[in-house]
Amino acid sequence: MQKELEKQLQTRWMGKKVFYREETESTITWAKEAAKAGSREELDGALFLAEAQTGGKGRMGRVWTSPPGQNIYMNLLLMEPEISPMNAASLTLVMGLSVAQAATEVTGKKAGIKWPNDVVMSGKKICGILTEMQISGNMPKYITIGVGINVNQKEFPEELQDKATSLMLETGEILVREEVAVKTLEYFEKNYEKFLETQDLSRLKAEYEALLLNQNQPVRLIEKGVESRGIARGITEKGELLVEFETGEIRKVLSGEVSVRGLYSYV
DSSP states (O other), X not given: OHHHHHHXXXXXXXXXXXXXXXXXXXXXXXXXXXXXHOXXXXXXXXXXXXXXXXXXXXXXXXXXXOOTXXXXXXXXXXXXXXXXXXXXXXXXXXXXXXXXXXXXXXXXXXXXXXXXXXXXXXXXEEEEEEEEXXXXXXXXXXXXXXXXXXXXXXXXXXXXXXXXXXXXXXXXXXXXXXXXXXXXXHHHHHHHHHHHHHTSSTTTHHHHHHHBTTTTSXXXXXXXXXXXXXXXXXXXXXXXXXEEOTTSOEEEEOTTTOEEEESSSOO
């Protein structure tokens, strides 16, 4: 997988250095260990790629199911990026946009985004993204962006069958994993550089909202066990979800504060 990815990749710098393992506990853990010992010159934009993970990480401490040889398990490492720690969380949305764009191009079937960064086809999740950072002084020493994309997985655990799918299940065809990974990296490089120009999502907002499945749809906000309902009205330049309530009040919702669901389903 590594050699074919390197052969196809057309980025200027993103993913140009690839570290590959047949199996690792987690590409996030692996990238963080490398970042602690490495330098910006050798590791900025490096890609950590594995065929299988024994302890893949999802949001809120969940496990990301990682069967060997079927999907994409990768992590992008950004060393000493010139990004305020307050703005770094938006990179999760930048990657979500990039995966959705890549999946749409490769499959010809539109992928959407469930805010903030779940990439979805036919109402089910095809991708998980987890961003972590280490701060040194007032700036990030490194940021890791872990990405798991369900490409050729045929079956899912029973508890995930109503929530998860793969590109193969959606298209009926076996896909070339390297092509999906390459397109994701190419879109992310372009989107990341737009993000750096403004340190926010202002230059990506229109593209993101065009794929936002929550846009102008009823949503449930679940915060500390308390549920409220409103209509999603897009995002702010900081990546917050704008939710309009019956009173006319519009609230800015941060992804770390609440869980967002459709009225009757996951999306």
